[in-house]
Amino acid sequence: MDPHRSHNPNSSFRTHQSAYKRERDDCGRQYSERKHFKPQHHQQNQSGPTPGQNPLGSQGLSTRREQYERNFPVYKQPVEVGCFSLDSKRRFFNDSRQMRYYVEPEKNPNFDLKDGYKDRYVKRDDRVKEKLDHILRWILANRSKLSSRETTASSCALDVDFVTWRGHLTKLLTTPYEAREGWLLAVTKFKGTLYISEVETEAARRERENRTERHEEMMYWGYKFEQYTCADNVHSLPDPGGVVNTNEAFCTVVQTRLADHRLLFSGEVDCRDKDPKAPAPPACYVELKTSAEICTPKQRSNFHRFKLLKWWAQSFLPGVPRVVAGFRDHDGVVVGVETFPISKISHLIKNEQNCWKPTVCMNFCCDFLSFVKRIATEDNPDLVYLFSYEPHRDVTYTVHKDFKYTFLPPWYVEEITSSRDSHHQS
Ligand code: 0WD
Ligand code: CA
Numbered sequence: 001m002d003p004h005r006s007h008n009p010n011s012s013f014r015t016h017q018s019a020y021k022r023e024r025d026d027c028g029r030q031y032s033e034r035k036h037f038k039p040q041h042h043q044q045n046q047s048g049p050t051p052g053q054n055p056l057g058s059q060g061l062s063t064r065r066e067q068y069e070r071n072f073p074v075y076k077q078p079v080e081v082g083c084f085s086l087d088s089k090r091r092f093f094n095d096s097r098q099m100r101y102y103v104e105p106e107k108n109p110n111f112d113l114k115d116g117y118k119d120r121y122v123k124r125d126d127r128v129k130e131k132l133d134h135i136l137r138w139i140l141a142n143r144s145k146l147s148s149r150e151t152t153a154s155s156c157a158l159d160v161d162f163v164t165w166r167g168h169l170t171k172l173l174t175t176p177y178e179a180r181e182g183w184l185l186a187v188t189k190f191k192g193t194l195y196i197s198e199v200e201t202e203a204a205r206r207e208r209e210n211r212t213e214r215h216e217e218m219m220y221w222g223y224k225f226e227q228y229t230c231a232d233n234v235h236s237l238p239d240p241g242g243v244v245n246t247n248e249a250f251c252t253v254v255q256t257r258l259a260d261h262r263l264l265f266s267g268e269v270d271c272r273d274k275d276p277k278a279p280a281p282p283a284c285y286v287e288l289k290t291s292a293e294i295c296t297p298k299q300r301s302n303f304h305r306f307k308l309l310k311w312w313a314q315s316f317l318p319g320v321p322r323v324v325a326g327f328r329d330h331d332g333v334v335v336g337v338e339t340f341p342i343s344k345i346s347h348l349i350k351n352e353q354n355c356w357k358p359t360v361c362m363n364f365c366c367d368f369l370s371f372v373k374r375i376a377t378e379d380n381p382d383l384v385y386l387f388s389y390e391p392h393r394d395v396t397y398t399v400h401k402d403f404k405y406t407f408l409p410p411w412y413v414e415e416i417t418s419s420r421d422s423h424h425q426s
Pocket of ligand 1: 078086122127128130131134165166167168170198222249266267268269288289314
């Protein structure tokens with residue numbers, strides 16, 4: 001049996017920590033990149049003057065790796081507190097109807113990922129920005145699970161410090177190693193909880209609007225691989241003849257703690273182990289990926305340095321223990337399938353020069369969240385603190401009172417406000 005499925009509380013997390021320490025003690029390398037760091041380069045352009053806040057260049061957060069090479073922070077084993085589904089029309093359901101079951105393919109399956117791209121593909125409209133809406137819907141439907149304490153008027157409505165998507169946290173974890181893509185994260189403090197929602201950068205919008213036909217098709221390949229390896233029911237088989245509809249999603253909602261930050265986040269889960277003896281979620285979940293086949297040492301090194309960083313960060317956060325990768329050729333045919341246990345990824349990359357380190361990722365995320373707590377102090381559902389990262393720069397922020405970036409919807413703000421008032425104030 002896969003040892004990663006026997007789930008003692010905190011086991012994979014603590015094991016991971018000690019493995020990391022060994023790695024650091026063994027090689028203790030100094031990073032030589034990013035020498036041209038200019039802490040005061042990025043200037044603030046606030047949408048309205050906010051006296052006393054962020055004077056030019058003096059309050060950024062460093063993204064230099066060296067700053068974050070310390071002991072692995074406490075990261076509590078994530079606990080699934082619920083889930084939800086989005087159907088073929090992107091409608092929300094407070095249940096697991098979109099859960100799928102992993103059916104292990106053969107090692108060299110020759111899956112044709114191009115099949116169905118022209119005639120059996122319904123693509124989600126990625127111009128529609130859903131922000132945190134689905135998570136907020138889940139919160140309203142499950143509030144009793146979240147506020148255990150009898151809160152007083154001055155304390156928070158939910159017993160968490162941060163609410164966000166897992167994907168946003170993944171971006172934070174990989175920031176010290178991200179040399180190509182910046183990000184914008186909007187933060188609003190409401191009833192004591194900080195909500196983090198991504199804003200598409202200009203560069204990302206341009207890229208989305210100018211994708212080549214080849215790129216569009218390659219984006220389909222990942223979803224097609226899911227169709228070859230997932231069944232809709234425990235006892236059924238995958239149906240490669242069906243339609244691929246990327247509106248459909250099953251999302252887990254987990255609670256955990258990073259140092260003193262209590263987190264609630266949701267992430268899309270591809271499928272689960274169908275063995276009835278499999279451990280409880282999230283330990284039974286499987287993340288599916290496709291990647292170009294590895295033919296040269298250079299390709300292997302790039303795979304370790306860039307791809308495994310993203311895969312590790314994404315699955316480590318919610319406690320998903322394994323990634324199943326389909327390696328495909330240039331023509332979109334899967335020529336090999338391999339399983340990567342998340343707890344083994346840090347060993348795999350050990351021999352790579354100047355490679356990424358889990359502890360740097362987690363410490364940066366932790367310090368970013370502390371930075372957000374320090375800056376985003378005004379409790380106001382319409383106010384947005386916009387945090388910005390551009391490669392090789394500090395994280396900076398601007399404050400927006402003009403509704404341009406406001407993302408908490410009125411239906412959420414009103415429901416939280418009115419139910420809290422009726423419970424605790426009048
Ligand atoms: O509208 C938006 N800008 C966003 C929507 C931003 C961030 C998230 N979302 C939501 C959607 O509701 C989606 O159901 O993304 C959910 C998934 O969130 P996540 O798990 O936090 O995102 P991430 O870890 O980045 O991606 C997980 C999977 C991806 O699989 P791969 O193997 O490629 O990592 O979710 C899919 C994709 O299959 N995915 C998305 N689905 C819908 N909208 C999006 C997206 N924007 N991004 C990734
Ligand atoms: Ca996936």
